[in-house]
Amino acid sequence: MGVEIAVTGLTKTFGSQTIWRDVTLTLPAGEISVMLGPSGTGKSVFLKTLVGLLKPDAGSIVINGRDLTRLREADLYEVRKLFGVLFQDGALFGSMTLYDNVAFPLREHTKKTEAEIRRIVTEKMELVGLSGAEGKLPGEISGGMRKRAGLARALVLDPEILLIDEPDSGLDPVRTSYINQLFVDLNAQIDATFLIVTHDINTARTVPDNIGLLYHKHLAMFGPREMLLSSEEPVVRQFLNAQTIGPIGMSEEKDADELAAESGQELPPLPPIALQLSTSDGQPRRAERRPGDWCREHGVTPPPGSFESQNAGIPGVRQTPGATAASGAPAAPEPTAAPAGPVDPVDPAEPGTAHATDLAPAGTGPAPSSEVS
Numbered sequence: 001m002g003v004e005i006a007v008t009g010l011t012k013t014f015g016s017q018t019i020w021r022d023v024t025l026t027l028p029a030g031e032i033s034v035m036l037g038p039s040g041t042g043k044s045v046f047l048k049t050l051v052g053l054l055k056p057d058a059g060s061i062v063i064n065g066r067d068l069t070r071l072r073e074a075d076l077y078e079v080r081k082l083f084g085v086l087f088q089d090g091a092l093f094g095s096m097t098l099y100d101n102v103a104f105p106l107r108e109h110t111k112k113t114e115a116e117i118r119r120i121v122t123e124k125m126e127l128v129g130l131s132g133a134e135g136k137l138p139g140e141i142s143g144g145m146r147k148r149a150g151l152a153r154a155l156v157l158d159p160e161i162l163l164i165d166e167p168d169s170g171l172d173p174v175r176t177s178y179i180n181q182l183f184v185d186l187n188a189q190i191d192a193t194f195l196i197v198t199h200d201i202n203t204a205r206t207v208p209d210n211i212g213l214l215y216h217k218h219l220a221m222f223g224p225r226e227m228l229l230s231s232e233e234p235v236v237r238q239f240l241n242a243q244t245i246g247p248i249g250m251s252e253e254k255d256a257d258e259l260a261a262e263s264g265q266e267l268p269p270l271p272p273i274a275l276q277l278s279t280s281d282g283q284p285r286r287a288e289r290r291p292g293d294w295c296r297e298h299g300v301t302p303p304p305g306s307f308e309s310q311n312a313g314i315p316g317v318r319q320t321p322g323a324t325a326a327s328g329a330p331a332a333p334e335p336t337a338a339p340a341g342p343v344d345p346v347d348p349a350e351p352g353t354a355h356a357t358d359l360a361p362a363g364t365g366p367a368p369s370s371e372v373s
């Protein structure tokens with residue numbers, strides 16, 4: 001059962017550099033949220049602050065009635081057990097088999113017997129589609145398999161919160177789709193609160209219940225997926241539709257001359273809102289809402305063609321021929337073409353592949369590179 005994370009007025013600086021200020025949002029219990037933002041806007045810093053690896057300069061992070069920013073290190077250690085974290089720059093232990101990597105947090109942080117550990121490791125490896133790969137070393141498998149091994153490791157202590165930093169980095173689009181499907185299926189099974197940092201617009205448009213956008217040292221917007229995908233707010237619209245026209249420039253903000261040169265240029269219409277990715281077995285997630293509910297409840301007319309296809313609005317994906325303009329939404333989700341079975345069905349060993357990923361319960365796996373400031 002996931003827990004809510006209530007962030008209020010959070011500000012983080014490094015010396016004279018303000019990363020973001022006054023960030024206020026609530027990650028609802030058991031829901032999947034995605035955090036977006038141009039490179040360098042502090043998305044990873046936000047994840048590390050949530051888990052207590054970085055100390056904010058101001059603000060609070062309240063979980064189960066306790067403000068993480070005010071806890072002593074010993075109490076923080078206890079709260080961190082609620083988290084499973086995938087750090088983008090982390091790594092599995094290269095000299096350990098996948099089995100030993102996944103078993104590591106259990107051996108370090110519990111008094112479970114080896115028989116109990118075997119049962120849990122086997123269950124989690126099956127959950128991420130890695131049965132049979134227990135004896136492999138991280139260097140013998142692909143990037144996608146390593147991410148899933150990291151995910152299995154993050155799950156062994158049954159976290160209530162999963163923080164995932166750029167799960168798509170280093171993965172091809174097909175494997176990104178498989179790992180996205182895995183997140184949706186996992187969310188249905190373990191009911192944890194998920195926060196995924198990503199640059200992948202397809203992921204952002206189809207996976208989460210909520211989307212946030214960090215931009216220019218603040219949280220530009222956070223809310224339900226349909227709210228952001230129907231938003232005309234220039235920064236949100238530009239980012240979620242991967243456009244060059246808008247306030248975001250190559251080096252973050254455009255100057256007045258650049259913006260003046262764009263005046264009069266017509267923005268393309270908002271693309272249709274895609275159906276949200278559903279579980280492989282079609283069982284609804286607890287947090288799942290009917291397509292179009294948010295728009296209906298808030299009197300917002302979604303862009304024509306919304307909720308007709310899972311691919312709607314994804315840049316570069318052609319719409320279904322004959323799709324009609326619809327201002328409303330169907331009452332029930334359409335069946336979606338979800339990949340069944342384990343991720344990476346054919347995942348050749350790639351010795352020496354560079355990306356290794358650490359998805360370990362906070363403070364239980366190989367140490368992430370940042371330090372508490």
Ligand SMILES: Nc1ncnc2c1ncn2[C@@H]1O[C@H](COP(=O)(O)OP(=O)(O)OP(=O)(O)O)[C@@H](O)[C@H]1O
Pocket residue numbers: 014019037038039040041042043044045046370371
């Ligand atoms: N421990 C640290 N000490 C000083 N500065 C840091 C530290 N960690 C991050 N920063 C700075 O904070 C800023 C935001 O970094 P962060 O990695 O969070 O960005 P990001 O939005 O995740 O970027 P990307 O999308 O490229 O991964 C950068 O300027 C980075 O150099």
